[in-house]
Amino acid sequence: MAKEKFKRTKPHVNVGTIGHVDHGKTTLTAAITQRQSQLGLAEFTPFDAIDKAPEERER
Numbered sequence: 001m002a003k004e005k006f007k008r009t010k011p012h013v014n015v016g017t018i019g020h021v022d023h024g025k026t027t028l029t030a031a032i033t034q035r036q037s038q039l040g041l042a043e044f045t046p047f048d049a050i051d052k053a054p055e056e057r058e059r
Contacts, residue, residue: 026050 015032017025029050036042 015029017029019025026047030045030047033042033045037044
């Protein structure tokens with residue numbers, strides 16, 4: 001039985017950030033998702049929802 005071909009209905013973009021601790025990677029990611037949501041291209045992810053690790057919560 002052949003699998004049905006996956007149909008892409010919207011574009012996907014993966015963005016990776018690399019940088020030193022406390023240099024704004026999370027802030028940049030939150031700003032990108034906020035701008036994309038303003039354009040109707042993404043769902044906004046707030047700053048505090050991005051870093052869920054206990055180590056990040058301590059900062």
